[in-house]
Amino acid sequence: MIRSINTLLVPIPTIREHKLACTVMREQVLVLVHIQTEDGFEGWGEATTIGGLSYAEESPHSIQTNIDTYFAPLLLKEQPTSTAKAMQLLNLHINGNRFAKCAIETALLDIEGKRLNLPVSELIGGRVRDRIEVAWTLASGNTETDISEAKQMVEQKRHRIFKLKIGSNPIIDDIAHVLAIKQALPDCRITVDVNQAWTELEAMKGIALLQTGGIDLIEQPVSMRNKAALKRLKEHFDVAIMADEVVQDPQNAFLLAADHCADVFAVKINQAGGLKAACLIGQMAHLAGIELYGGTMLEGPIGTAASAHVFSTYPSLNFDTELFGPLLLTEDVLVQPLDYQNFGLNVPTGAGLGIEVDSDKVYHYAKKAVISASSTHHS
Template structure:
């Protein structure tokens, strides 16, 4: 029997506007840029993937431009002509030839899974072991920096039953002002919502020791990456002292990082991100390490659009325990979409379809309108 092979791989940079600026400790996003990946196969099946970063190079080692260049120049030529149905072999081939580049690899793996799901008539979640839920509770980030505005936004989300978990991005301002801002919001929402903070590595250990105590005393449920990812010993000391759980995010740049963090007791919760691990299959290896070590799981995001969000969701649906839920709200930040049907958020959850593949289709006209470069750069069989 002749196997189905990958015939072409195309990367498309898409710039989409957001509903508001999104403030992080290291950057303020004014829009979101996606790298859409289209894998076409000899049986006529096409798989769609997405690679998305936050803030260009201010967050990590890859940018939309570097992702596109590295896929077009180095990764795509390794895949064209390869067996489209053997995703494991395809990704191992990339790993042997290219170090890192986890964002680029994640988009490629997502596209290969989407194609294989369509080929077999199965949702991606079933290719990843089988879903144990159909929907995921989703957190919302309050990132305006204005206390009254953030409280009003949270109240609206509760009223329309879209979110009851709220994360606050802090660390860019003075510590006492950040703490007062968070505490005021928690007091306003009370027990109706979970309030968490993400510091994006902005504090040093001495500041974090005191701040984590204050936050815990005022009902904050979770503290994400308060100090530098490079200070794992400090993370372990802080995790042992903080009354509120400490979550590792930037500390996990690959599956091996997850093993070392677990071994050293540097966090009580892991943020799972397919982009930082190299794809949906790879992120489940990090989840397995956490589960073996008794570490809680949280479904993280790189603020992907609908494609990357569904790729993450299909992986998270398979986890036995997702104690800290998810933050797959990226599509809700966008004022425009490139999918024919938007993702479904209702009753505080993202509902994931059981249709083959990722369960989406591209709106070709909108994709053409929002793509940065109007010319095709598909890498294909000669």
């Protein structure tokens, strides 16, 4: 029996500004769900989004409101006896809200894993790898800063795959920035994320230059609404074209896979609507011969651990992952931080998510945020 469901907003500053085509981030608001059961188990889930409402249609505040108003009362009233039944119930009564559903499912799987003394990866298909390579996003907006940051990462054996966020500057400037970084790091794999910023014509021009410059992967160059353009770009260029924002839920992924619209799928557990949905997308891509990339919503350590469990089950993960979210934050909410070393992340092996959340710290931060928000409203 579920005893309580708490949703907490925990704002944590980032170690530096993080620039995307749609916004600039200086802090990340972690949306954490804490579920406790009558028999003494607790589970944690995370529904973190990027940049408030500038990236997707759910925001930290809408997720919290919807879970508190609709999800929690429904689950407490119906008391589903398994995670699968809980998700079926939510999908029956609540439309959309993929991020919120993901957080609830993660917390319930965390509890189920602890109860059975199994890692979450074994509840969702079984892991085939214990370690995943992690890319780092260079998004300071300054070429020299990015190059020195990347060189430092390689030296410290933290990252050797780099992703560049472009799309907010004129194309020629963006390409010059990317190619300067590629030249400075000839042995590193470089991915470019345009965050849907280009038209198809701009993409034709931009990708041609990037391909010649030896870039390895181009992420979501055009609007998610223009699947046909994505497909044309994929057919026109040799460099791998990756679908991200357009992948979303399994239904969308199925249509993209059936129409061969991309070479690679970026999968994000929140965007997919949960861990099992993200596993399903991985299986579909695999069946369609589409490569996989483990994406991030820049989640903190809870969502990152959950993502790692999912990506550990993928039959192949040739484009690796970008689960660097916790490394971008100035504070950790775990008792023992996630194990990043040797260019990757070791997938937690303990029961459930295999992590221990510092709940005193989390509740303290959440409370502080509520107090500062209410004082801002009254001033």
